[in-house]
Amino acid sequence: MTLALPAQKEGRRTFKVDFSVPVLLTFAALLCVLILLPISWLVMYSLSEVDPATKERVFTLAQFRTLFSDPDLVEPLITTMIVAISSSVACCLVAAPMGWLVARTDMPMTKVIRALVTASFVTPPFLGAIAWEILAAPNSGLLNKLYRFLTGAEMDAYLFNIYSMPGLIFVIACYTFPYVFVLVANALDRIPGDLEDASSILGAGTWTTARRVTIPLVLPALLAGALVAFLQAMILFGSPAILALPAGFHTMTTKIWSLFQYPPKPELAAAASLPLLFLTVMLLRGQQMILGRKGYSIVGGKSGEPRLIRLGWFVVPAMAFVVIVLMLPVFLPYFALLNAAFSPIATNLVTSATFTMKNFHFTFFELSTTQLALKNTFILGAASATIGTVLALVISYATARKAITGYRVLGFLATAPIAIPGIVLGVGLFLAYTRPPFVLYGTLWVLLIAYITIELPAAYQQLQSAFRAVHPELEDASRILGATRLRSLRDVTAPLLRTSVLATWCFIFVSTVRELSAAIMLFTSETKVVSVLIFDLKESGDLGAIAILGLSMLVLTFTVVIFINRLPGFGSSGLRNT
Amino acid sequence: MTEKKFARRDVLKGTTALAAAGMSGALFAQPARAQAPAAAAITPELIEAAKKEGKVVFYTAMDLTLAQRLGREFEQRFPGISARVERSGAERVFTRIAQEFSSKIYAVDLANTSDLAHVIHWKRDGLLAPYLPEEVVKHYPKQYYDPEGFQIVTRVLVSPLGYNTNLVKAEEAPKSFADLLDPKWAGKMVKAHPAYSGTIMNSTYQTARDLGWEYFEKLAKQRIMQVQSATDTPKKIALGERAIMVDGAGYLIIQYKEKGDPVDIIYPEEGTPVATSPSVVFKSAPNPNAGRLFQNWMHSREGQQIIVDFARQYSPHAQTVEKPGVRKLADIKLMKEDAEAIEKGAEEIKKRYSALFKV
Numbered sequence: 001m002t003l004a005l006p007a008q009k010e011g012r013r014t015f016k017v018d019f020s021v022p023v024l025l026t027f028a029a030l031l032c033v034l035i036l037l038p039i040s041w042l043v044m045y046s047l048s049e050v051d052p053a054t055k056e057r058v059f060t061l062a063q064f065r066t067l068f069s070d071p072d073l074v075e076p077l078i079t080t081m082i083v084a085i086s087s088s089v090a091c092c093l094v095a096a097p098m099g100w101l102v103a104r105t106d107m108p109m110t111k112v113i114r115a116l117v118t119a120s121f122v123t124p125p126f127l128g129a130i131a132w133e134i135l136a137a138p139n140s141g142l143l144n145k146l147y148r149f150l151t152g153a154e155m156d157a158y159l160f161n162i163y164s165m166p167g168l169i170f171v172i173a174c175y176t177f178p179y180v181f182v183l184v185a186n187a188l189d190r191i192p193g194d195l196e197d198a199s200s201i202l203g204a205g206t207w208t209t210a211r212r213v214t215i216p217l218v219l220p221a222l223l224a225g226a227l228v229a230f231l232q233a234m235i236l237f238g239s240p241a242i243l244a245l246p247a248g249f250h251t252m253t254t255k256i257w258s259l260f261q262y263p264p265k266p267e268l269a270a271a272a273s274l275p276l277l278f279l280t281v282m283l284l285r286g287q288q289m290i291l292g293r294k295g296y297s298i299v300g301g302k303s304g305e306p307r308l309i310r311l312g313w314f315v316v317p318a319m320a321f322v323v324i325v326l327m328l329p330v331f332l333p334y335f336a337l338l339n340a341a342f343s344p345i346a347t348n349l350v351t352s353a354t355f356t357m358k359n360f361h362f363t364f365f366e367l368s369t370t371q372l373a374l375k376n377t378f379i380l381g382a383a384s385a386t387i388g389t390v391l392a393l394v395i396s397y398a399t400a401r402k403a404i405t406g407y408r409v410l411g412f413l414a415t416a417p418i419a420i421p422g423i424v425l426g427v428g429l430f431l432a433y434t435r436p437p438f439v440l441y442g443t444l445w446v447l448l449i450a451y452i453t454i455e456l457p458a459a460y461q462q463l464q465s466a467f468r469a470v471h472p473e474l475e476d477a478s479r480i481l482g483a484t485r486l487r488s489l490r491d492v493t494a495p496l497l498r499t500s501v502l503a504t505w506c507f508i509f510v511s512t513v514r515e516l517s518a519a520i521m522l523f524t525s526e527t528k529v530v531s532v533l534i535f536d537l538k539e540s541g542d543l544g545a546i547a548i549l550g551l552s553m554l555v556l557t558f559t560v561v562i563f564i565n566r567l568p569g570f571g572s573s574g575l576r577n578t
Numbered sequence: 579m580t581e582k583k584f585a586r587r588d589v590l591k592g593t594t595a596l597a598a599a600g601m602s603g604a605l606f607a608q609p610a611r612a613q614a615p616a617a618a619a620i621t622p623e624l625i626e627a628a629k630k631e632g633k634v635v636f637y638t639a640m641d642l643t644l645a646q647r648l649g650r651e652f653e654q655r656f657p658g659i660s661a662r663v664e665r666s667g668a669e670r671v672f673t674r675i676a677q678e679f680s681s682k683i684y685a686v687d688l689a690n691t692s693d694l695a696h697v698i699h700w701k702r703d704g705l706l707a708p709y710l711p712e713e714v715v716k717h718y719p720k721q722y723y724d725p726e727g728f729q730i731v732t733r734v735l736v737s738p739l740g741y742n743t744n745l746v747k748a749e750e751a752p753k754s755f756a757d758l759l760d761p762k763w764a765g766k767m768v769k770a771h772p773a774y775s776g777t778i779m780n781s782t783y784q785t786a787r788d789l790g791w792e793y794f795e796k797l798a799k800q801r802i803m804q805v806q807s808a809t810d811t812p813k814k815i816a817l818g819e820r821a822i823m824v825d826g827a828g829y830l831i832i833q834y835k836e837k838g839d840p841v842d843i844i845y846p847e848e849g850t851p852v853a854t855s856p857s858v859v860f861k862s863a864p865n866p867n868a869g870r871l872f873q874n875w876m877h878s879r880e881g882q883q884i885i886v887d888f889a890r891q892y893s894p895h896a897q898t899v900e901k902p903g904v905r906k907l908a909d910i911k912l913m914k915e916d917a918e919a920i921e922k923g924a925e926e927i928k929k930r931y932s933a934l935f936k937v
Contacts, residue, residue: 072933137817139745139817139818140817245804247804258773262676263925264673345817347817366650367642367646368649368661368662368663369664434680439682524674525664526685539774539807540665540667540807542642542813
């Protein structure tokens with residue numbers, strides 16, 4: 001197992017230098033810069049202010065005093081907690097039964113259902129929020145119009161008001177429930193069927209088995225999902241900016257962003273970012289503690305397929321439940337966007353008489369930033385995905401194979417950014433890269449750094465578990481035959497990991513395209529991306545152009561993902577790891 | 579707050595006396611004053627130099643469709659120069675430029691803001707390039723441009739009330755700002771934000787000055803829907819999302835009404851807030867010739883007629899032909915614009931505003 005240590009690299013072909021140690025050290029240094037630089041600026045700013053007399057930066061706790069005493073800042077903090085807790089609970093209430101239905105029952109079309117959940121993950125939350133404005137704004141919303149039409153209610157009667165705290169919680173839950181669903185469904189997939197068989201053999205009925213065996217086994221995954229949902233809700237910027245501001249309240253992220261309005265208060269913004277960072281770290285510790293106990297759920301070792309519970313007549317309400325749940329983040333919003341794209345008035349149903357290509361024409365032939373934003377988004381998506389995948393590949397190799405001393409530090413550094421909310425990272429990077437020695441603000445580089453940093457943890461975790469699945473024997477064989485570590489990585493391990501690598505690439509690409517909260521802090525006019533352009537258009541209420549851009553963004557995403565999966569030599573045609 | 583200082587560089591809305599001073603400045607160079615730049619025509623040399631640069635970058639607060647229309651017309655008029663328009667609220671444009679300049683990023687050639695106070699800032703910081711197109715000197719009233727050529731008013735904006743005619747009958751529509759405090763309008767109004775929009779910065783300052791901050795205190799209790807842009811409030815009432823628009827771009831109401839949307843404009847009895855919207859060329863412009871060409875063309879008869887015909891705004895150009903359907907500026911009771919007071923008080927205004935409206 002540990003044959004492959006650099007120290008033993010003494011052989012007949014000594015002219016071949018093993019670059020692995022310097023390469024790995026370089027990566028470690030790179031990670032340090034990526035993460036430590038913005039965070040240290042953040043901490044430094046939050047603890048200092050510019051003395052007006054001397055123009056020097058002096059130590060102060062004034063920012064934190066303001067943060068915890070000024071109601072303008074305390075209220076958003078409380079609001080954020082309420083929103084995050086409620087949407088996390090809502091996510092679990094929906095995702096847990098749905099995950100169970102898909103993984104553990106004879107529900108039909110589970111593949112389609114899983115694919116549609118993925119579609120709701122690919123949808124940027126801010127785009128979903130705008131689509132929900134078109135659907136459920138109290139007066140002009142399509143659903144409220146339908147309600148008034150059906151009931152003959154008064155002009156200003158409404159069923160839903162999306163500009164409200166419950167509205168915001170609802171929309172956030174729509175786009176965070178995939179996280180919980182995936183965790184729960186995967187955990188259920190992994191629970192060995194024989195534990196349940198044992199329960200049935202001992203005389204327990206279907207429901208008793210579910211209650212006494214299956215649910216306890218999946219509970220850690222559910223709790224982990226709840227935490228992830230909480231974190232996602234807490235650090236979202238787009239949805240609250242779109243739904244909370246019209247209703248007259250701030251969340252922490254929108255508040256931090258508003259602190260950058262003229263005259264900017266970077267010190268206070270830095271201080272306001274730190275509670276988010278602190279909470280995230282705490283929660284992730286909690287998640288680790290919960291997941292740390294996960295071990296017992298796979299005690300069964302290799303075992304048969306999980307037993308599927310027969311739903312019988314219950315399949316009807318179960319299917320209805322799933323369809324309704326998928327209507328909310330996928331079908332209804334996409335319908336609203338399609339309608340808005342080709343209707344002269346976003347909130348009127350398009351008919352053959354009113355069908356118009358005006359928005360399409362405006363977006364692609366008149367709006368001068370469209371091309372630039374699409375180009376930037378594409379370049380950044382592809383570059384972040386490529387660099388991020390390579391980075392994650394090397395680091396997960398080093399940690400999975402314990403290739404260098406201190407690999408644990410490397411692993412920790414690669415996971416650390418998960419604790420940095422996008423907007424916080426945005427503030428940190430803004431402070432770090434607008435001044436010497438690294439003046440990167442205004443270039444695509446700073447966005448690239450932001451995206452890679454944000455996506456690294458997930459990419460690293462995906463690839464690390466993939467590495468664990470490939471036995472080191474194969475690499476050892478290659479190294480015994482004289483290949484360097486890098487060569488055996490390239491020629492042996494990488495091909496075996498093909499599928500995982502592709503999945504990681506696509507994951508980073510998709511996440512980069514839909515990222516808004518770091519980009520909103522870092523863009524300049526020349527480095528605008530589609531998500532920021534959509535947000536700009538939202539502020540001036542240009543719904544038609546938003547719909548066209550949002551749909552193009554999704555088309556771009558899906559095209560790239562499909563193209564990558566069909567590249568010759570990749571994907572289904574190649575070797576598969578087992 | 580309204581204290582006036584007649585420092586010459588600060589006074590942008592010239593009185594006759596000041597305009598005369600500007601004139602004499604142009605005629606007899608006096609050591610104490612910066613000399614007014616020579617009136618510039620669109621010469622073949624300028625066009626040639628602009629074409630070499632190939633593009634112009636225009637940061638603007640005007641409604642996106644107008645901004646893009648101007649950009650496209652410019653591209654057609656001067657083939658070979660592409661116009662990139664960067665639209666946001668005036669206050670955002672101002673923040674963006676400050677942020678970019680402080681990081682030594684010079685991407686903008688010229689900007690149009692709807693908050694005259696920004697020009698005071700920029701001019702004081704020495705960021706602007708003096709440039710006076712010929713037509714401006716010939717055909718613009720003196721109060722609409724800086725005699726030293728640092729700014730030219732591109733359009734005059736008003737921020738009236740507006741309503742959706744399907745939701746509110748004309749005879750029941752509010753007539754004044756005071757009417758908006760009637761409980762029957764609670765939850766039915768939409769309002770734009772002074773930290774985003776220059777028009778709204780002006781209207782907030784003028785309304786608070788004339789009616790007192792108590793007015794906004796009461797208005798804030800009416801469950802207002804808060805959007806950002808002055809160009810969004812007309813869109814929201816056109817959709818029927820809210821019945822009444824408290825402030826915003828009056829010209830869009832006129833545009834939408836002419837297009838057949840169920841909206842109409844109300845000029846409030848207390849007076850209608852007004853904002854002159856100047857354009858400037860930056861000293862640091864990466865495409866200085868294209869920037870000047872755009873500035874020149876936008877303020878020519880041709881560019882200005884688009885402001886009148888397409889955008890339905892007020893042009894300062896004396897030769898533009900009016901298109902019926904817009905009430906004359908002289909026939910509207912206007913509040914008084916005061917750029918200096920806003921320049922000094924903007925931070926305070928935003929702070930008080932967000933304390934009342936919570937965002």
